[in-house]
Amino acid sequence: MPDAPAVVVFAPSPLLTVTVEDRSGEADIHVHAGGQGVWEARMIVSLGVPVVVCAALGGETGRLLAHLLHGEGMTLVDVAADVRNGGYVHDRRRSERSVVAEAPGGALGRHDLDALYEATLAHGLRHGTVLLSGPQDDRVIPASIYRRLAVDLAANECTVAVDLAGERLTEALHGEPDLVKVSHSELVDDGRAADAELPSLLTAMRSLRADGAGTVVVSRAAEPAVALVEDTVYEIRMPSLEPAEPRGAGDSMTAGMVAARAEGRSWTDALRLGAACGALNVVRHGLGTGGRDAVSVLAERIELAELE
Numbered sequence: 001m002p003d004a005p006a007v008v009v010f011a012p013s014p015l016l017t018v019t020v021e022d023r024s025g026e027a028d029i030h031v032h033a034g035g036q037g038v039w040e041a042r043m044i045v046s047l048g049v050p051v052v053v054c055a056a057l058g059g060e061t062g063r064l065l066a067h068l069l070h071g072e073g074m075t076l077v078d079v080a081a082d083v084r085n086g087g088y089v090h091d092r093r094r095s096e097r098s099v100v101a102e103a104p105g106g107a108l109g110r111h112d113l114d115a116l117y118e119a120t121l122a123h124g125l126r127h128g129t130v131l132l133s134g135p136q137d138d139r140v141i142p143a144s145i146y147r148r149l150a151v152d153l154a155a156n157e158c159t160v161a162v163d164l165a166g167e168r169l170t171e172a173l174h175g176e177p178d179l180v181k182v183s184h185s186e187l188v189d190d191g192r193a194a195d196a197e198l199p200s201l202l203t204a205m206r207s208l209r210a211d212g213a214g215t216v217v218v219s220r221a222a223e224p225a226v227a228l229v230e231d232t233v234y235e236i237r238m239p240s241l242e243p244a245e246p247r248g249a250g251d252s253m254t255a256g257m258v259a260a261r262a263e264g265r266s267w268t269d270a271l272r273l274g275a276a277c278g279a280l281n282v283v284r285h286g287l288g289t290g291g292r293d294a295v296s297v298l299a300e301r302i303e304l305a306e307l308e
Contacts, residue, residue, distance in 0.1 A: 005262050006050035006127040010120050010149065011037020013105040013140045014069070016061040016087035020100075027093070033068040036163065036251055037133035043255035043277055045073045047292050049262055052077060052127060054120040056112050059084020077123060079115040081108055086136055104137035113145060120149055129159045129262045131254070132177075134168055143167040150175025159261065163254045166190055176212040179261070181254040184220045201226060202233060202307075215267060217257065217274070219250040225275065226307070229267045236271055237303040238279045253278035256295070272302040 017034035020027050041051045051074040057066050058081030065085055069076045083106025091098040108116070124130040130153050135141050146164065150172040153160050161179035162172045165186035173180075184201055187193035193204035205216045205228045216228040225236040256277030260270035276298035280291075 005264075006052055006129070007041075007044050007258055007262050008052045008054060008120065008123045008127050008130045009037045009041040009044070010116075010130060010132045011035060011041065011053050011055045012116060012133075012145075013081075013085055013108065013135045013137075014038045014055050014057070014065050015105070015136055016065055016068075016085060018087070018089040020089070020091045020093060022093040031064075031068070033065050033072070035133075035136055037131070038069070039251045040131060040133055040163065040255040040258075041074050042072060043252045044259045047256065047259045047273075047277075047295065049259040050127075051075065052123050054116060054123060055079070056081040056108055056116050057085060058082060058106070058112075061085040061087050077119045079112055079119060081106075081112045083108065083112075086140075105135070105140050107139050108141055113141065117145060117148060121152060124149075124153045124158050125156055128157075129258065130161070131258050132160065132162045132164065132172060133251075134164050138166075143171045147171035147174045150177055161254070161258045161261070163251065173208070173212040176214065178214040179217070179254075179257060180208055180213040180215070181217045181219070181250070181257070182208075183250055184218055184223075187218065196220070198226070202228075205233075217253070217271070219253060219278070225253065225278075227267075227271055229271075233307040234268075234271060235305045235307055236275045237305060238275050239298065239301045249278040252280070268304055271304060272299045275299070275302045 014033050015035040017032050019030045041053050044051045053074050054077045056079045062085045086103050086105035088102040089100040091100050146168045150160050151174055154175040160177040162177045163181045164172055165182055184196045187204045188196055193200045201218055208216050219225045227234045253274040257270040257274035260273045276295045279298050280294055
């Protein structure tokens with residue numbers, strides 16, 4: 001039987017992020033752990049749900065990431081990798097984000113992959129809920145590991161959620177995940193949707209269902225997200241808020257939904273909580289951040305409109 005409810009986040013290769021902002025005319029430098037899985041884990045922690053992060057860390061960037069992640073209220077299960085983690089330096093002192101430098105993480109070797117798979121499988125079976133997130137770069141980890149994890153976890157009665165696209169999503173569908181979260185642009189880029197219009201997206205969502213997905217949620221940037229829950233399609237309408245940082249809203253939405261399901265909440269509650277997390281992320285500068293009280297208030301204002 002699983003231990004107390006917790007979410008295990010598969011974050012294969014976190015990033016070291018350095019962001020330069022303006023503070024009264026002076027450069028204000030922020031150093032954080034980042035990457036999709038880390039941003040999702042950070043939001044889940046902020047909601048009061050325990051998180052176990054399984055990640056590969058190596059090199060100078062990996063040593064610094066280990067220190068940063070241990071201070072974020074999550075349990076870190078780190079595999080010592082033979083390659084270093086990636087990272088970026090962004091300048092955000094003006095209205096738009098400027099890329100100073102970006103470095104992808106190194107490709108994980110066979111022994112690193114085996115250790116990472118083993119850690120994720122063990123902790124997933126122990127806690128009962130696993131969120132599979134993707135790497136920053138396709139070269140870091142083969143897509144096949146997502147098939148192995150999704151299939152093996154599901155076969156042992158573990159709840160699996162995926163926030164993936166492309167070949168990684170195709171592989172993960174073999175495990176029939178309980179939740180698939182994907183963006184409209186990813187569906188179009190992958191050739192699953194003919195265009196970004198709602199009818200095409202709904203066709204793609206039903207195709208994902210036929211391929212093994214449970215609940216399917218598609219974020220649509222500034223447009224309302226849509227969700228296919230059993231046979232019902234919902235349009236998720238959020239309150240109007242002035243954005244400060246549009247990046248990361250989809251990751252925060254996934255985190256909120258997974259946290260709600262780990263606590264045993266209904267899918268409609270999970271959709272509202274996820275949408276509230278995404279909306280709050282947009283009005284903050286930090287990715288994957290937000291307070292539980294603010295999320296609860298926003299969740300009450302989320303409208304789920306059934307579509308024909």
